[in-house]
Amino acid sequence: MAFTWGSALRITLLILLVAAVVTACFTLPVEKILKDFLTWVDQDLGPWGPLVLAVAYIPLTILAVPASVLTLGGGYLFGLPVGFVADSIGATIGAGAAFLLGRTIGKPFVISKLKDYPQFRSVALAIQRSGFKIVLLLRLVPLLPFNMLNYLLSVTPVPLLEYMLASWIGMMPITLALVYVGTTLKDLSDVTHGWNEFSKTRWVSLFSLILSQVY
Numbered sequence: 001m002a003f004t005w006g007s008a009l010r011i012t013l014l015i016l017l018v019a020a021v022v023t024a025c026f027t028l029p030v031e032k033i034l035k036d037f038l039t040w041v042d043q044d045l046g047p048w049g050p051l052v053l054a055v056a057y058i059p060l061t062i063l064a065v066p067a068s069v070l071t072l073g074g075g076y077l078f079g080l081p082v083g084f085v086a087d088s089i090g091a092t093i094g095a096g097a098a099f100l101l102g103r104t105i106g107k108p109f110v111i112s113k114l115k116d117y118p119q120f121r122s123v124a125l126a127i128q129r130s131g132f133k134i135v136l137l138l139r140l141v142p143l144l145p146f147n148m149l150n151y152l153l154s155v156t157p158v159p160l161l162e163y164m165l166a167s168w169i170g171m172m173p174i175t176l177a178l179v180y181v182g183t184t185l186k187d188l189s190d191v192t193h194g195w196n197e198f199s200k201t202r203w204v205s206l207f208s209l210i211l212s213q214v215y
Helices: 005-027 030-044 046-055 057-062 068-103 107-116 120-140 146-154 160-170 172-184 188-192 195-214
Strands: none
Touching: 030 046, 030 068, 030 188, 046 057, 046 068, 057 068, 068 107, 068 146, 068 160, 068 172, 068 188, 107 146, 120 146, 120 160, 160 172
């Protein structure tokens, strides 16, 4: 594939974005920030809290970071009904944001990763015939990593609205389960405990993947 200024710009933007987040992860108290964020949502936002929690899914999902801390937090802060609605909507808009990124500036990177998921070839063919049904099944039975699936599906012909509707319905069971677990936690520290150590490993892995496509 010919190297163009457009592809160079996309790669540069991706590297700068991930590098900035990796740096922040190692220099900032991420676990404390997440706890403070959930405390702020709970104490200061009132009825706007569930909406802000839902929007917070977007950056985590785009960066392929598991957003389970938000899902648990939704259950802890708002209880089962409200927490489930907020987390379900948040997970869906986050998946949609990653999908759109994969169809635009992130498309070269996503295509380069297809070779690492040979089982996805048959999925891509099936989506051409029944996109909604296949996306729904992939959400219900996670044969591929959840966050990577957002990007892999972005290079298939499934329409955005079908993708989001199928994702929303398919993610409901696991979302409901995690929200319920959140309702049983005794302290906000239980929601964020251990997230910082996990996230550092995740950032390094993500950054290494992108660098491997450049050099």
